[in-house]
Amino acid sequence: MRNLFEHRSVDTAEDKLWRVPWLVLAVVSLLVAVGTTTLYSVAGGSMYPWAEPHALRFLALAGVVLGAALVPIRLWARLAYPLYAISLLLLALVPLVGIEALGARRWLGVAGVSMQPSEFMKVGLVLALARYYQWLPPEETSSPRRILVPLALVAAPVALTLTQPDLGTAMLLAAVGLCMMFLAGASWLYYAAGLLSAWAMMPVVWDRLRDYQKRRIEIFLDPDKDPLGAGYHITQSKIALGSGGSSGKGFMQGTQSQLDFLPEKQTDFIFTMFAEEWGFAGGVLILALYAVLLALLLAMALQASTRFGRLVIGGTAAMIFLYVFINVAMVTGLVPVVGVPLPFLSYGGTSMTTIMASLGLAMSVHVHRKERFEPGSLKALW
């Protein structure tokens, strides 16, 4: 416990500010700017109701991110388990006192403010897993006994979110967790075995899926099955993208989105909206920006000197990538429709808060990248 604070940082806040990865913030700002512009177009050329709140929210969160980046990395490491525990507790409360909406219970209402504990859990899980591997001597990473603990850390929130039911978030949590375990060095064999058993489990899982989830998958496999029903979203999204062509219909000229044929265009389908108006060129530009962001995070991860730091950045990068990949794959009809927003572009406070918080942690790692605590130096699990 004392080890954590053994080498107190002597850096001043100014020193730290110089080390903040401003390039990351610049790329993110660019993405948010694209999002704001698109939200302006979605509203038919108005800053309300989406564009201005989106931009203001980002500015506020950017301040929080900078604050988080300046918080000593050791403090974050120390807070990892408590944050995870609180998130898990809130998640467990959802089925009991949560607010039901659209056939699912995902929200907790506290004093008029509603929140989604599954979002906190995304940050909590990254922290907890990184914290665990910081404690674990690397040579024990693949020992069966040492695999079970992180598995349990992942499984608990996944199971809770599945019961809400929120398949999308559950899969995201599982994927982020597995990525981090992979980064930490868990043996390939576990993954191979996991894949095999997952394949074998498929029929069982299928049986347990809700009807609407099954339907989504069926419709995805054959969107023409119900072109005006559930397949409508995919079909209309593809029409919007295709009719946008290589150079797009022009800013505010997207007929599919402006005339409401496109669903959820300010949130989940914002990529389609953008790519209809800006074409293939615009779509690729956004993907390129994400690629740059991910590359920057990878470089930061490699420069981090602690296992905790590396895994925090790795987990954050994995999360951002998964968001982007699932969202864009969904709107282009590569995967079934699951409600996953596009980071920095989609309107909505919850997901932006989560991702910015993770980004803040990653930046804190980078700011404090020289601080070493040797593998296993945090002797106690707590």
Add this chain to the structure above:
Amino acid sequence: MSWNWRRLVGLELENTFTRRALLLGAAQAGGLALLGGRLYQIQVLEAARYAPLADDNRIEVEILPPVRGRIMDRAGTVLAGNEESFYASLRYFRGSDLKQSLELMSHIVPLTDEQRMVYYDKARHQRAGEPLTIARDLTFEQVAAINLNAPQLPGVETGITRRRQYFQGLAAGHLVGHTGRVEQHALDDDPVLKVDGMRVGKAGAELGFDKRLSGQAGSRKFEVDARGRIIRVLEEMEPIAGRDLVLSVDLKLQAAVVDRLSRVGRGALVVLDVRTGEVMAMASIPTYDPAALVERTSAAAWRSVGRQSNGSLVNRAVSGLYPPGSTFKMVTGLAALEAGATHLKEQVECRGSYTLAGQTFRCWKRHGHGACDFHRALTESCDVYFYEMANRIGINAIAGMGRKLGLGQLYACGLPGQKRGLVPDADWKKLRFRSAWLGGETVLAGIGQGYVLTSPLQLAVMTARLATGLAVRPALQRDGTADIPAPQFMPLGIDERWLEAVRAGMIGVVNAEGGTGSNAYLPGGPAVAGKTGTAQVVSNSTRSEDGTGSNDGTRDHALFVSFFPASAPRYAISCVVENGGSGGATAAPVVRDVIELILKDDPALRPMPAVRTAGGRAEDAEPQGGGT
């Protein structure tokens, strides 16, 4: 940076995290590349496929049906017009709550539960955005209620539709005709024909002048959003209203003629103005009321009219074919005179029958007429005289004269349903029966029996041509005013002496002692010329004794053709009374009464009002609707 890379490659690759982080990074790069490829596929390779789909989504085309032209008589009395009525329609768009709309609608207009289910089903399954009519004949209050509640009635719209209105009932039935739905759509049909409520001409002038009356449909292209709300109109083409049609018919005379004829039975009567060929009246009994066939007149009601055994939908004046009987004798006589086969003074002895090649042909007068010259033969309608003439000149000469006088042909005057009839000749028989023409057949044809078939319209044309010596053609349309110069008909090229002889004979029919048409005589009026006809329906051997028996299908048809005033012909009339027996007894009195009607109130002498015809300009006369 290079320092960094060397460090990464040289040293840190030993590190599991570095290796795996690079691996994951590569996987992420691969994932993003995959998405880029997918975008390329949709937005570049398949773009051409999606662009029209987006337009399909947003662009709706509404067909704007044109207003159908009115039909009027020569005095400007409206025979057919349009009545406007409100209707409500339902469109289905994704997300609109049809059930709620229908539920609310049922408070405004009566809709049974069953109707609601049917409409719900229909609306769900039709193309998105296509309107489905759910209520017609709405009152103004209902329309107001629907529009007031519009926000709660997504997809419900009200509109104005026009229904054909026929004002003159039975009097003008066959002339005006009626409109109806397009029963079978061709693939290349004008889209306007598919508009709900669109009607096309089905009979009479409605059909004959359909093109003129229907005008041209307009269209409106507009952009809609996903809920079907109209965002803006992209393109609009106003419909061009159909042009009004003024018929040559005089409604007053028409109504009187229909009334008079219907008192004697089935048949037809045609009154032509010999100078212009204009149809002044045209009656077909039984007649029908087109108003009974309007609009949703259910298919059942329609069938019941059509199924009636009296065939009231058939316009006998143009579609009814009858043997002309003795009215054909003018043709035979003229042909003989023209051929030089006889002269006016030659007498033929009639002993009541005529024998040719062992076959005996009887005259209607059992004991014979005695010696008949041309005039007497026509006046007293001696069959033997015309047997002899027919035998002398042969069938082809008779047929030639018949055609010259307008028989056996169709007239493009906007009267649909015309039948050509038959003026037989040797070639025709060879083609039809593959056998040679027989002398006995010529003899029969000479008195308008045998194969000869004519329509009342053709008989009227024939009479008009005899009266004028000109190739009069019938006309049904009269555009503009009386100032339009009468059409210049070509002379028939028949020697005026022979025509005068025929006219004199026809005057004798009505006015001379022994004339068969004395029933048409008008005391105190101008001289009337005419010719009776009594046409055998079946051959002698199969009918009742003398064809005058019961009024069944075997009784003779009674015919009378006439023109007057005899000295300066103005009108030609033909009349057929089916199974009416003797022409002189049954048809001649009808014609006499019609002439009396005309004399009392001559439509041609009445000042012609300048009839305003909406949408039409008198100068761009279009070719008349084909009645062929």
